[in-house]
Amino acid sequence: MSVDKGLFNPRQTDTYDFYEGKPAPWNSEEEIERLVPTHCCYCGVQCGMYLKVAKGKVVGVEPRYDFPLNHGMLCPKGTTAYQTVNHPDRLTYPLMRRNGKNSPLERASWDEALDTIARRFREIQGQHGADAVAVYSGSSMTNEKCYLMGKFARVGLGTRHCDYNGRLCMSSATGANDRSLGIDRAANPISDMLHSDVIFVIGANVGECFPIVTSYLWQARDRGAKLIVADPRQTPIARTADVFLPLRSGTDSALLNSMLYVLITENLVDEDFIGARTNGWEETKAEALKYPPERAAKVCGLKPETIIEAARLYGQANAAMIYTARGLEHQSKGVDNGVACANLALATGNFGRPGAGYMTLTGQGNGQGGREMGQKASQLPGEREIEDPEDREYIASIWGIEEVDLPHAGYPATLMIPAMEREEIRACLMICSNPMVSLPDQHTVERALRGLDLFVVIDFFLSETCELADIVLPGNVWAEDEGTTTSLEGRVIKYNQAVEPPGEARRDWEIIGDLAKRLGKGQYFPYTSARDIFDEMRLATKGAKADYFGITYEKIEEQNGVFWPCPTPESTGTPRLYEERFGFPDGKARFHPIPYIPPAEEPDEEYPLVLTTGRVIYHYLSGNQTRRTPFLLEQAPCPWVELHTTMAQKLGINDGDWVTVRTRRGEMTVPALVVRSIRPDTLFIPYHYGHTQAANILTNPVLEPMNKIPEYKVCAASAVRAERAPDWAKDLDPELLKQARRSRKTLPSAGANVGPRVPGVPGA
Secondary structure (H helix, E strand, O other): OOOOHOOOHHHOOOOOOEOEEEOOOOOOOOOOEEEEEOOOOOOOOOEEEEEEEEEEEEEEEEEOOOOOOOOOOEEEEEEHHHEEEEEEEOOOOOEOOOOOOOOEEOOOHHHHHHHHHHHHHHHHHHHHHHHHHEEEEOOOHHHHHHHHHHHHHHHHHHHHHOOEEHEEEEHHHHHHHHHOOOOOOOOHHHHHHOOOOOOEEEEEOOOHHHHHHHHHHHHHOOOEEEEEEEEEOOOOHEEEEOEEEEEOOOOOHHHHHHHHHHHHHHHOOHHHHHHHEEHHHHHHHHHHOOOHHHHHHHHOOOOOHHHEEEEHHHHOOOEEEEEOOHHHHHOOOHHHHHHHHHHHHHHHOOOOEEEEEEEEEOOOHHHHHHOOOOOOOEEEEEOEEEEHHHHHHHHHHHHOOOOHHHHOOOOOOHHHHHHHOOOOOOOOEEEOOHHHHHHHHHHHHHHHOOOOOEEEEEEEOOOOOOOHEEEEEEEHHHHOOOOEEEEEOOOOEEEEEOOOOOOOOOOOHHHHHHHHHOOOHHHHHHOOOOOHHHHHHHHHHHHOOOOOOOOOHHHHHHHHEEEEEOOOOOOOOOOHHHHHHHOOOOOOOOOOOOOOOOOOOOOOOOOOOEEEEEOOOOOOOOOOOOOHHHHHHHHHHOOEEEEHHHHHHHHHHOOOOOEEEEOOEEEEEEEEEEEOOOOOOOEEEEOOOHHHHHHOOOOOOEEOOOOOOOOOEEEEEEEEOOOOHHHHHOOOHHHHHHHHHHHHOOOEEEEEEEOOOOOOOOOO
């Protein structure tokens, strides 16, 4: 394979012999033995890349120009992702506590660890029932492993309690898609953005969370597309918006209803589309007419004329796209917010055409595939329902068990914690999750996990959650196994193995298979490769909404990814949904009236501000990987509180001061970042940090009633200038902290740090 040496970047070709906390320079004169085509392990964009392998180690990364989404671009996380593979913090052998909860984690053999787990699981289930053991899984791993974890819970352990960390991420989107459209997948490929006349982004910091997607946004703008952005913060893309709506956190549905009001009263709805392809319009119309812009403006903290301007711009477009993310979904009415977006798109006929649709941007690398492979509390593979008799019979036949032996729905992840506290769940197997950073009300989470009779974690780093485990098993990173993931577009792509796991670390699916044998269920897990799991997974999804049956590893390679549904070997997949039918039996979409409901907790005299949390460009989810990557940590070494200049002056806070932020759950002290790009009544803290730096010490654990996602994005808070810095600040380099603060204040418009622009390459 030919390689353009001019594209090599010394910062991207480092060895893993770390010194002074940083990668040692790699001798670029050594020949790279292999370039392994794969994809980035981080967000749902799943950018194509090559891993550079020399002497059995991954020594660098090269962006792929042939992959149709990123076209040779990578964000800061992508360019440094390879540095986790041989990181000195990697777990390379099993660990266990031999003398109780307060004893240290000590090295153990695989036989000792797995035998202990199997024996204790049997004892706990024998004494307290099968459901006393839970499986808490994740979505930053392959479809094969997501499928395997759901099957292992139901067949290997016989427990109904199986869920995953997507409950904290995409579950609101799932609920909205299912209620309105009948299929839980993005309606359009990202490339459809290039055909849009208007792009409406609400609750999505695209520039930092999905940097490569901004390339398409700028190209659409170059073609004349207008941009509307709604967000409490003036995010990088909002700085260039044609209409910016700095709404109060938690008021999204009031804004969306009011925009629909304008569309109705100004005859900008598509009556033909509504009549032919939808149900439930009249009830939704009646609810929307209760939200004139004057009323919504008071609720949202906006000007009525700005709402009208945004609605007209959207309604007059021939083709318009709506993009949402966690800002809209991390709320106690997150599903309602998504449905309100779908209402807007349906009312204007913006589905089933190039440039017309509604899409939730997936945060986790396999957030899409992870939520359709059967590891959710109420789900079986292919988005089948665990309580549907036909679905149960079919999956039981694939798994070789009787339908009566297939457990029913269990607790979602957010309800597992209180079940642990009341000792209903007494043991847990966790993989690819770090709830000691990611769950709200951290004090309660810690108490629940510490109280388990047995807590087992599979990971490749000793995360904040691993620190509480009784047994820790070393698994693999993405470069050490093969398998598929599904991108935020619904495109199924494939990771290829570059190297072997280090030391005694093992591939995750091998660990689960070995544990199943020790539990006497090995006959149900006869896999000798990831391909074996994939082939069974294909069969398990056959005929379902998320139908992977016609997808093969070879087809993925030939087509550079395959969009599901792909029901037959002859099918090439379905990039754009809803061209003819929606996902309901009658083929019609569903309108739903959405009354505005305030956040569960609003400001008062004691807590007069609104706290919201979110991501930054340099870190990923709980930061378990990115906080170990020197360059990324230097750019964002600790959390901070972002507050408006007006509020800072009122509180006597200067830029760089240490500030104590309090809510009804707890408090934390962080440096101040004083800006003009946030609402004066709002505070923002990034959530990628652990221990006393975890933003989720503060957040509200109240749950959305349908899908049980926490309200991370809205809670009442106060802020005061701290008398002194916290203890953890002693380890910070003051100059590094100043540099990081300066970079945040001068962060350029979204699109920076996404790699070179390539003339003549679409999407570059």
